[in-house]
Amino acid sequence: MMLLEGKVALVTGAGQGVGQGIALALAAEGARVAVTGRTLEKLETTCALIHERGGEAYPVHCQVKSLASLEECVESVVAHFGGLQILVNNAQEVPLGTLQDVTDEAFTAGFESGPLATMRMMKLCYPHLKGDGCIVNLASAAAKRWDMSGYGAYAATKEGIRSLTRAAACEWGGDGIRTNVIMPHATSPGLKWWVENRPEEAAEFVASIPQRRIGDCEEDIGRFVALLCSSGSAYVNGQTIALDGGQAFIG
Template sequence: MVMLEGRTAIVTGSGQGVGRGIALALAKAGAKIALAGRTVEKLDAVAREIAAAGGEARAFACNVKDAASIEALVADVVAAFGGVDILVNNAQEVALGTILSVSDTDFEASFDSGPLAALRLMRLCHPHLKASGRGVVINLTTSATRRWDMAGFGHYGAVKRATESLTRAAAAEWGEDNIRVLAVAPHADSPGLKWWIEHNPEEAAAFFKTIPLRRIGRCEEDIGAAVAALCGPAFGYVTGAVIPLDGGQANFA
């Protein structure tokens, strides 16, 4: 499968979990991968996985909460690969807890690493995505934004709703530039979800029963493969949407 051959993708937070799964799937679809994150050792390990499978990837150290680091990332990727065709905004610090328990500092970190980082990266990548003629932005959100009971998820849902609003706006503004902008809302067996399951076993058991497919998605085979498909020509008329990749758990209608 080489539907993305000749294209370059930046994937933030790609050293583990969902980001790694997306990077592996995009590489298998033929894209060259710029692996971005704070822990270069993890990125290097993923780069070796991609190379062993016949793909091409390079690791780029980046702290998405730092504007200068983001600017350097885009400049370095363009210098290394010649452009950017796909941007995946996956990296995100998550503040979970009640309204009274989450600190301003943790909430600000969630905002800085989420919608603000995505906005900065989208702006910097825009000229390269436009030059591509087939640019795609994938922003990650969460089905937690659709929970009927938002107790403990208010801060997380707030920053992800902001990301969804930016996604919709960019899709509307950049469509004439042949740039598609989408959000995906995955449930995946990531380190973050595994941590939540371990620390909230009763809530997790009840949660699993609300998933019609009765399982958590696999980072590469379920989430990554779907993202790769969305970046390809078969979905070339889809933009501005939030795509649920959650086994049918949330009501996105």
């Protein structure tokens, strides 16, 4: 029997990168997956990959910075699949740059698409997740970097997500909802751009990973998320888990 047979999952930002890898891995374990994001063409590509493997997927256009769009998304998914047991908050705009360079607009977008969207989605999905639900939020080890230069604004939005995750775990654990956060290093389009544009920094970064490689979106990140959402992880709640080959020390 597959780990997530009979479950329905909603993954934001699933048109590419880590979100796509998570969607593919959840579907491979039997979950029916709502693939959501801003670009319908990318969502349909992810759904096609799932269908080719014999899985079931449903594309839903969604703007995570819009409460109305999030409401419509959740309503559409529940109506289509008849329920919801897994929520993965992955989508996020990234406000990179030094404190002097990051604009108010970029930081606000990072906040609206990050902690605010995460909180909204958790609250919207809460009634459907009660009893046997699992939430996985995405943060970043950026806040654990040895040199925070250029990553402060991004890390601030991600640390907000970690705090919301811990609160949800404590407040909703008794309702049968587990909430955890992962901090992944993966070969996403954004990371590939970073490697190409900051090769020296990227080389130092990889050298600091004990396993000396960056994770695969599906094999290293997605498959762990599938395990985290399964009954085998039923007592894991409120945790921050780094999927980074041993680089970060959370403390």
